[in-house]
Amino acid sequence: MPVDMKALLARERERRRAAASGDPAGAATASSSAAATAPVVMAPRAKISLRDFDVGERAGVRGLHYVPDFISPDEERAVLAGIHAPGTESRWVRSGRRRVANYGGVPSSSEVTEPLPQFATSLLEAIASAGIVNERTAPNHVLVNEYVAPAGISPHNDGDVYAPHVAIVTLGGAALMDFWPNDGSVTADDDRRDCDEREPTPIAQVLLRPRSLLLYTGDAYGLRHGIRHRDVDVATDRCVNAAVAGVEIGDEVERGRVRYSVVFVRKGHG
Known part of the structure; x- marks a missing residue:
């Protein structure tokens, strides 16, 4: 089932009409993400070297970086409170077995139409201050994706609109993400089918622990990726971050009831 682009477009048109008309009530409803989200305070971040967090090298995948415990449990709770702050419920759109809340404009368009909400701004400042992204590509x-176990996401490639990188902060639960060569079979995240056991063996897997950050760029950005539909993941010899994620081959990792991924992308290149 595809993301409901018609609903997203309708909401975007409503937001623009409210802003243009100066209608305080309409504008407040349409842009509630910025006004209603709870304050999120992040501790100062020291600069890190992405080379120290390169987990893809052992699988021959360049540009795959995993930072464990990027945020603290208190920061995680604050971000989750911001995601579910009063007035944000209207942001959610059903997409297959997950829900998606979109901030910044229509996902398939390169146009940015609104500022980020406060919870995302705080997270982004932490990502930038750590040196994970720079000002030009921030x-x-x-x-924001909400997955209720055992929900996953269909194999897809992010295409050109989000290049050169994607940064994902995981909240609330764990999941194993698979990466495959981009064979052209699925070029967009459309949820037409589950990522299940029929999928071929991945070239790499990354166990996304709560509060971790995943950055894929360069060659890794061009790969297809997905998360299988299951309640329990099993670490295999393709899990490139097994050591830092604290698992061994054959270990089982329960998803948890609800998992969130906060996906940061760059639109409108240059």
């Missing part, structure tokens, strides 16, 4: 668009 994200300006956020997608």
Whole structure:
């Protein structure tokens, strides 16, 4: 089932009409993400070297970086409170077995139409201050995915609109993400089918622990990726971050009831 682009477009048109008309009530409803989200305070971040967090090298995948415990449990709770702050419920759109809240404009368009909400701005400042992104390529668009176990996401490639990188902060639960060569079979995240056991063996897997950050760029950005539909993941010899994620081959990792991914992307290149 595809993301409901018609609903997203309708909401975007409503937001623009409210802003243009100066209608305080309409504008407040349409842009509630910025006004209603709870304050999120992040501790100062020291600069890190992405080379120290390169997990894809052992699988021959360049540009795959995993930072464990990028945020603290208190920061995680604050971000989750911001995601579910009063007035944000209207942001959610059903997409297959997950829900998606979109901030910044229509996902398939390169146009940025609104500022990021406060919870995302705080997270982004932490990502930028750690040196994970630079000013020229700093994200300006956020997608929040809500997965209720055993939900996953279909194999897809992010295409050109989000290049050169995607940064994902995981909240609430764990999941194993698979990466495959981009064979052209699925070029967009459309949820037409589950990522299940029929999928071929991945060239790499990354176990996304709560509060971790995943950055894929360069060659890794061009790969297809997905998360299988299951309640429990099993670490295999393709899990490139097994050591830092604290698992061994054959270990089982329960998803948890609800998992969130905060996906930061850059739209409108240059």
